Amino acid sequence: xxxxxxxxxxxxxxxxxxxxxxxxxxLKLERGKFYGVIGENGSGKTTLCAVLRGFAPSFYxxxxxxxxxVEGKKIGEYGGELAKKIGFVxxxxxxxxSGVKDTVFEEVAYGLENFGVPAGEIERRVIDVMRMxxxxxxxxxxxxxLSGGQxxxxxxxxxxxxxxxxxxxxxxxxxxxxxGTESVFAIIQKMKEKHKxxxxxxxxxxxxxxxxxxxxxxxxxxxxxxxxxxxxxxxxSLLEQGAALPQVAILGRKLQEKGLPLSTIPVTEKxxxxxxxxxxxxxxx
Amino acid sequence: xxxSYIEKIQIHKTNxxxxxxxxxxxxxxxxxxxxxxxxxxxxxxxIDLPLLAIPWFLVVLxxxxxxxxxxxxxxxxxxxxxIALIIFVVQTFLVPGGEVLVRFGILRICEKGLRTAxxxxxxxxxxxxxxxxxxxxxxxxxxxxALEESGMNYKAAYVFTSTLQMINILSDNSKxxxxxxxxxxxxxxxxxxIRAKAFFPTLVPLxxxxxxxxxxxxxxxxARGFSMQGEKTHLFNLEKSGxxxxxxxxxxxxxxxxxxxxxALWIL
Numbered sequence: 001x002x003x004x005x006x007x008x009x010x011x012x013x014x015x016x017x018x019x020x021x022x023x024x025x026x027l028k029l030e031r032g033k034f035y036g037v038i039g040e041n042g043s044g045k046t047t048l049c050a051v052l053r054g055f056a057p058s059f060y061x062x063x064x065x066x067x068x069x070v071e072g073k074k075i076g077e078y079g080g081e082l083a084k085k086i087g088f089v090x091x092x093x094x095x096x097x098s099g100v101k102d103t104v105f106e107e108v109a110y111g112l113e114n115f116g117v118p119a120g121e122i123e124r125r126v127i128d129v130m131r132m133x134x135x136x137x138x139x140x141x142x143x144x145x146l147s148g149g150q151x152x153x154x155x156x157x158x159x160x161x162x163x164x165x166x167x168x169x170x171x172x173x174x175x176x177x178x179x180g181t182e183s184v185f186a187i188i189q190k191m192k193e194k195h196k197x198x199x200x201x202x203x204x205x206x207x208x209x210x211x212x213x214x215x216x217x218x219x220x221x222x223x224x225x226x227x228x229x230x231x232x233x234x235x236x237s238l239l240e241q242g243a244a245l246p247q248v249a250i251l252g253r254k255l256q257e258k259g260l261p262l263s264t265i266p267v268t269e270k271x272x273x274x275x276x277x278x279x280x281x282x283x284x285x
Numbered sequence: 286x287x288x289s290y291i292e293k294i295q296i297h298k299t300n301x302x303x304x305x306x307x308x309x310x311x312x313x314x315x316x317x318x319x320x321x322x323x324x325x326x327x328x329x330x331x332i333d334l335p336l337l338a339i340p341w342f343l344v345v346l347x348x349x350x351x352x353x354x355x356x357x358x359x360x361x362x363x364x365x366x367x368i369a370l371i372i373f374v375v376q377t378f379l380v381p382g383g384e385v386l387v388r389f390g391i392l393r394i395c396e397k398g399l400r401t402a403x404x405x406x407x408x409x410x411x412x413x414x415x416x417x418x419x420x421x422x423x424x425x426x427x428x429x430x431a432l433e434e435s436g437m438n439y440k441a442a443y444v445f446t447s448t449l450q451m452i453n454i455l456s457d458n459s460k461x462x463x464x465x466x467x468x469x470x471x472x473x474x475x476x477x478x479i480r481a482k483a484f485f486p487t488l489v490p491l492x493x494x495x496x497x498x499x500x501x502x503x504x505x506x507x508a509r510g511f512s513m514q515g516e517k518t519h520l521f522n523l524e525k526s527g528x529x530x531x532x533x534x535x536x537x538x539x540x541x542x543x544x545x546x547x548x549a550l551w552i553l
Contacts, residue, residue: 088507092501116515139290144454158509
């Protein structure tokens with residue numbers, strides 16, 4: 001198993017608070033896997049992102065116990081170099097614009113300029129990423145004139161262009177309309193195909209069910225469940241813990257209770273259609 | 286073939302004055318400012334008015350016209366003229382001292398008042414004017430690039446550029462907040478008094494919002510390798526118009542002449 005990141009018994013509390021925001025977290029992230037993080041508000045999901053990116057405690061201060069290792073090396077030892085390894089995208093599209101560039105092209109190129117990549121290569125890489133994220137037609141616009149969905153795509157592009165191994169994405173779609181959400185997920189899907197490791201915090205559980213490989217469930221700063229998405233998302237006991245589960249999983253469980261012999265609990269719409277159709281056929285026979 | 290994006294973001298200027306390298310423009314500004322101080326220390330007429338600062342303002346207009354941006358500059362200069370005018374009036378009537386020159390009822394104009402009024406208002410007009418020329422003929426990114434080129438820390442250069450960009454964004458935000466507050470029943474239109482009352486409910490969210498946004502912006506920058514050590518690439522490069530040498534030489538020459546002239550006046 002190729003571990004890209006590991007948390008060993010990590011407890012973190014923000015400055016001036018007594019209650020830790022992350023409690024005794026043990027977590028191994030495998031290279032190339034897509035992790036969906038769910039949990040109610042205030043359960044520590046965003047703090048998890050900050051810890052994984054090293055912003056807590058280096059930026060937020062506060063106290064941390066335990067170790068966060070990136071490829072076997074302590075996260076604090078990377079310094080500014082971490083930007084090459086870990087990409088970070090968060091909720092608010094409007095604050096993810098650098099504020100010093102006049103066009104979307106320059107905005108996306110900004111990170112590569114900081115890395116000192118030669119100009120010719122920058123142009124090539126930026127164009128590739130702009131095509132992939134479908135923002136090439138915006139290349140000469142000012143980044144501040146875009147809509148929320150477009151801005152979020154620019155923010156994603158600006159991070160993807162750096163080609164990090166690990167992408168941490170914190171609720172990228174919470175301020176977007178369905179169309180914007182879809183376009184953002186299409187980009188994430190492409191990153192998954194490129195075998196990037198992805199940690200995604202998202203409330204839209206159906207999207208997690210569709211795209212993620214593994215699911216991590218948080219409650220009150222502790223990780224209460226983790227594992228394969230099929231297992232986790234069909235575990236009805238999590239509903240009592242305040243986690244949301246896909247509608248189809250709940251439907252599946254209820255149908256099972258009513259006596260329809262489903263082979264498994266479905267977690268995505270597609271699965272549900274297959275499983276239920278199969279069960280109905282069985283019944284007719 | 287279509288132009289590459291890197292070519293598209295470059296700024297090409299055909300005007301030799303407007304296209305001067307920002308560092309040269311800055312030198313001109315500094316030299317002009319020095320001359321302004323020296324010239325306004327020369328007193329003319331019976332009551333010692335520093336009148337030389339007035340024709341000196343023509344240099345600003347000349348530079349603006351030569352840059353082909355006279356209209357744009359005049360628009361920006363309007364505000365400067367307005368401020369200078371207010372200072373002129375206030376100083377003229379309020380500063381006492383010396384002989385009384387004119388008297389209108391309770392208002393009077395004293396010698397010293399007129400002297401400070403002329404020197405202060407025209408000094409402001411001159412110096413602000415030359416900066417108007419600098420900023421109206423130079424794009425923000427040219428300035429920030431020049432700052433970095435001159436060896437300024439990239440962090441300081443960032444602060445400078447983002448401040449310039451923020452002005453537009455904050456004014457947009459303030460409109461949004463005004464609309465929101467209006468929806469809540471805060472009156473924002475009417476006489477001065479009503480407007481003043483609406484000031485706080487609009488300003489506080491604006492400033493607080495900007496402060497809160499800055500935290501996330503720090504994270505954004507960090508995620509883009511802002512604090513990476515080592516050489517950075519610059520896609521945007523400054524161009525020289527070719528007239529840099531002449532402008533440097535002329536501005537230094539004039540300054541030297543002005544200073545020498547001033548010293549000569551002292552000695553003689």
